[in-house]
Every structure is written in C-alpha cells, then in structure tokens.
Amino acid sequence: MLTERQLLILRAIIDDYIQTAQPVGSRTLSKRDDLSFSSATIRNDMADLEDLGLIEKPHTSAGRIPSEVGYRYYVDHLVEKRVIDERETHHLGERLRASAQESDLLIRQAADLLSDLTNYTTVALGPNSQMNRLARIDLMPLDERRGVVLILTDQGHVEHRTVVFESPMAPDMIEEMIRFLNDRLKGTPIGQLKSRLSEEVSTLQLANREQYEHMLQLIQSTAGLQHPTSLYLGGKKNIFNQPEFQTLDTLRPFLEWIDEQERLTDWLESLPNREIYVSIGSENGILALQNCSVITSDYTLDGKTFGTIAMIGPTRMDYRHGVQMMGQLIEALRRTKLEE
Template sequence: MLSDRQLLILQVIIDDFIRSAQPVGSRSLSKKDGIQYSSATIRNEMSDLEEMGFLEKTHTSSGRVPSEKGYRFYVDHLLSPQKLQQQDISLIHSIFADRIYEMERIVQRSAKILSELTNYTSIILGPNSQQNRVKKLQVVPLHDDTAIAIIVTDTGHVENRRFSLPKGTNADELEKMVRLLNDQLVGVPLMDLQDHIYKEIAILLRRHIANYDLMLQAFAEIMNIPVYDKLFFGGKMNMMNQPEFSDIDKLRLLMDMIETEESLYPLIRPAQGVGIQVKIGKENDNIAMENCSLITATFPIAGGQKGSLAILGPTRMEYSRVISLLNVLSMDLSKALSSLYFQSKDES
C-alpha cells in the first residue's frame, strides 16, 4: 500500500515530531540526513500521506503532524526497537538490588524510577489481591465492644478492619468463633469470602455460637474486601512538562481523571493475556485522554496472577523507548513478585 519512500518519510516525520513537538515541513525534512529527495517531492508524498489519513495539518499552510492513525501505523509497522542505554538498564535493575520483602516498596520504587526514566506518568497495578487466599484470620480485642480483625493472605497481604462486637460477647466465645472461622476460611480466595460467610459459616455458627446473627453480621462486614487494589503512581505531575498540556484546562481535565482512580482501572486492567498494549488517543475512550497514549505491559506472576505496568504520556510519546523500558521492567517485576509469592505457593 505505502511505497518505501512513503514509509521512510512517515517515519522520519513522526520521529521528528516526537522529539520537537513542532509541525514538520517539507524543506526541513529534505535537509535531513538519509533523505535525498527535494522538498517538492516530499511535499507531494506528504500530500498523499495526508490524503490517506496518516498526517494532518494544524492550519492550511503549516507543516505536518501525525494523526492518530499515523501513530497507530507507526507503532504497528515502523517501530524499531530502541536499544536502551546500559545506564538505564542498570538503573532498573538497581530497584531489585537489595532484597526487599514488601511488595509495596518494590512497586513504589518501580513507579518512581520508571517515571524518572521517561518523564511521563507511570501507573502500576499489582497482582489482584482478590485472588489471594486466606492464610490466617486473627482478632485482637481492643475494648469490651470493639476489636480489630486481621486477615493475612498466602501472599503476605494484610487486611485489617475495626469492628464492633455484639454486646456481652465474652472472650471465650470470640476465640471459639475465630477458631471456627479459621477452620473454614483458610485457603479460601478473598473474592469468595462473602459467599462462604453466608453459606457454610452461617449454618455452622448457628449451631455453636450464642448470639450468632449479630456476630455473623459483624464478620460479614469485615470480609467485605475492596475489589480494587491500590494503584501506584510515579511522576503524577510529569504531564505538566509536556507542551500539549501547557493549556491549563486540558491539564486539569487530565489531572482530575488521574486523581479519580476509579476511572483509571478499566484503562489499566490487563485485558487478557500478557505483553505490551498501546492505546493511542481516542482509543482510550476517555475525553481526558484525547492527547494521551497509554502503554500497558501486563506480566505474569507465579500462581496465575497478573500485574500491570502502564505509562501515560502524550500521543507524541517516545513509543520505542517506553516499550523497551516496560519490557525490561516488567520482566524484572515478574520475577521479583513471583519469588515473593512463590514461597507461599510451594508449601501448600
């Protein structure tokens, strides 16, 4: 469909625009190394490329700017995988240099480094804790009528919640209850807790515990684990540096979206499978993301889980570099988080 020359020109235009953020004109193109055509020839090709929808003009006599279709083609067909600098790679590896035992810390550091390496905004979503299984349930009474319930999962994730004890609960009964719950719930994925509570547990409790209904209600509330996991961000403010967001209204729109995390989940959540996914501009289906691209890397974690790494940047983003970085980091993260989780997996 496209001639070699058109491919070349399209590629150079996009590369140039990504660097400069300025519309690219035929004359400046013709002076580039590797281009031996005259500006007139280039103009003709540009005109054709525009007609095909790969390029746009900002006004009648301006240089050309890639369209979303242009970026899409660029990402799908023209991207030459960029070789990362050794420096960058070792910076990524440095995240895992010292043995860390907290998933949160690893992920937080990853997000930070990734944003510093790209100057874009990074978003990381860890493994879905809903699939983790209960390892242990504990209750620490604080006072006559309140207590803290703590659920530890096989992955080392800890959820805790304060709840009120039904009046006149005595310590023995509470302990008995906790033992009962542990017997029933250990090994159950968090997402199934509610079900279990209302089915198996309810029946059992009725038999063994005095005022079982209030107790049940209290525990049911506790087991209501949030569906969404925490998102980790790096460089939240980096988009302010991008010229496309020098307009404060556009900036606000985007920032507000970033702050309301709910709207981000559908964008970040691994669709299916693993690997890199690039969503350009309107492909994200979100007004605030008009001028943004989102590159998501989904990676496997031991035990059938998945994690997701994302970079949010302007459509004019360094796709090649970002994809390379994501590849490296997602492999590292996959390994690191798996080993963190594996330990709990192989003892079952």
C-alpha cells in the first residue's frame, strides 16, 4: 500500500512527465509547492515506487518516468471518470447540433471536435448498418442496358450500385419484381438481406424465371457490398506534434497503421463494449501502437446505441483530460437528437 506522500510523488511525476515528456528528477519535484520535502526524501520514496514497478528510469543518471503499471495505477485511482461540466457539455452539444441533420456528418463532427479538444488523433465509427432494417429497395433504369440498385434502410442509410443487364429489361417487369421484393422484405435486417433474397425468389414460379434470376443476382451483389460502416479520422496531423513521434521509426508504423481503414474498422468493432475504456501502451496488443494509449467509448445518439469513438495518443497522454473530454462528448452525443 502506498503512503500518502508516495501517492503525491507518483502523481506529481506522472503529471509532470505528461506535460514535459522529460524524465522527472527529485530536485525538480522538491521545488514544487505541493511537495515541500527535501530531494533526498523524495529520492527514497522514488526508490520505493520503482521497487513496486510504478516508475522506472531510462538510465542511471536520469530522472524517473512512469511505467505502464504506473499509468494504470494513475488511471484507475487518480483519474475521476464521468465528471460532467454542464456548461462545457452544453457547449459541445451546440457544436454538434449544427451537424445533426445527417449521421455521417455528425460522426465526422464528433471526431473533429474530440481531436480539437485534446490534440490527439481520433477515430469515430458509425453505426453498423448490418443491424438496420430494409426500408425500401429499388432498381431504377438508366438506359436499356443499365440501372441503379438502391437499398434504403430505416435509419436513412443508402447503398447503391450501378448494374448492367445481360439483356434489355422490360420496365414493367422490373417494376413488378421490385414491388414483390419490397412487399416481402421490408424490415429485414441488412445483414440477412442477401440470403433472404434467395429464399424469397426461390418460392416464385414465374414465366421469365431466367431473367429474374439474373436481376436478382445484380441486386444481391449490391446487398453484399462491404460498406457496412462509416469511419472518420479526426486530427491526424496532431501526431506530428508529439515528441515521441519525431522519428520515422515511430511515426511510420503509426501512420501506416492508421491509414488502413479496413483494419481500423475491424479493430474498433472488436473492442470491448464499454462506456469509457482506457488501454495503456502495449495493452492494446498492436505492434504499431505499442507506444500509444487509447481511450475508447461506445456512444449513443438520442438514446440508441450508435457507434464507437476512440482517441489515440502517446502512452504519455493526458489521461485525465482525455477521459473527461471523452465523457463530455459522449454525454453531449447522448443528448443530441438526430434529424432536428
């Protein structure tokens, strides 16, 4: 168990290191107003903290830096989660409302807002439209050989694709088929749409079966498209200002990793479903992010679970500020109504 003073020192070391990115020495600490002990006393406590694995030194004659264990202790014991500043939250809500007509816009705005507030890179993932339900399906002819398949969901999400007919299609045949599909499939979750399509059509007995099959295939190819979620990055540039990313060795893996949209989406979707979750340094298990910490949270919009938002910074990130900003943002989102 840590003594009062050790706790004070640990906290001071981390706070100082977060600000300066430099190892913190005992003399520096003893000069702080809130630590009126001699440097020798502080050195003794530092030695104890080091024995406990909470801090470490880069080399013999340097000051101490927090270890990952130290950060973990700090986050778990010394950072208050969910302290909502009503005024600030309200202010965020205002800024979000300006983009509230469209979910994609809102997600982008949320990502930008959070990165503005924290100066870290953020990633926001929109709702997984696999859970949306079919509102309407349509096939609009462009000319005699091409058409556009449209799939609308109840959440206002739209998928579309241009398709090419093997042979010209009679407009009334298309119309008939579309009416049939809409009658049968309305309300089907998008994730199941592809298989449901096959089922429904196999129950049909029709004259121009062959043409129907072909058209169906075209529609199916649209339903299977891999556009299930929208993803936005905010403040990518911020990484350039972090002192730990001033060399190519650290910068390059990060940038290469963050530019790979698909992997990023998979990663965000694989995160544990929690309100606010902090992953420190190598805890995230991703090589390119070994020197990064991540604050993630699921968020709801107008009551409904909506997506995930993440904030990525160096392990030496300002956890207190980050957690608080994240808390206020998701609170502001919770209170935001889409489609005002």
